[in-house]
Amino acid sequence: MDFVYLTQEGFDKLKEELHELKYRTRPEISQKVATARDHGDLKENAEYHAAREELSLCETKIQQLQDRVARARVIDEKEVTTDQASILTTVKVKDLKRKKEFNYTLVSVEEADIKSGKISIASPVGKGLLGKKVGDIAEIKVPAGVIKYEILDISLSV
Numbered sequence: 001m002d003f004v005y006l007t008q009e010g011f012d013k014l015k016e017e018l019h020e021l022k023y024r025t026r027p028e029i030s031q032k033v034a035t036a037r038d039h040g041d042l043k044e045n046a047e048y049h050a051a052r053e054e055l056s057l058c059e060t061k062i063q064q065l066q067d068r069v070a071r072a073r074v075i076d077e078k079e080v081t082t083d084q085a086s087i088l089t090t091v092k093v094k095d096l097k098r099k100k101e102f103n104y105t106l107v108s109v110e111e112a113d114i115k116s117g118k119i120s121i122a123s124p125v126g127k128g129l130l131g132k133k134v135g136d137i138a139e140i141k142v143p144a145g146v147i148k149y150e151i152l153d154i155s156l157s158v
Helices: 008-037 047-072 124-129
Strands: 005-007 073-074 088-095 100-107 116-122 137-142 145-156
Touching: 005 008, 008 047, 008 073, 047 073, 047 088, 100 124, 116 124, 124 145
Parallel strands: 005 073, 100 116
Antiparallel strands: 088 100, 088 145, 137 145
16 A cells, blocks of 8 residues: 655645545536436436436545555654655755756645645656755756756755
């Protein structure tokens, strides 16, 4: 079983989404199915079939979230160190080719958000930075070729 590593905030969001689906969205869709069923002939009732499809998608999403919650391991932020790049650290790097600096916060797949600089530890860049220390050069194979980053700083992301 593969664990899903999350911050407490990420775990809480996952549980909140699951609760919302189970106790608000699913009952609403079930009501749509019942209402559409009351309209008569089910063979030619597009509204009924659409509602059943929506309910099926909702049930699938609920099962996926329940699985993730069951496999979740909340990372204790107090145990994260800055001696090397790891999940929940922010890594300041310098692109040696373009001479630009970037900050990447390493997070789980579920919490990745490139717009806010949070990259997954499963992504090529995330994997390439894991375990690196300040002063190291990370050579990372990406679809566009190889990127060389110099690790300038590692700090806690929280």
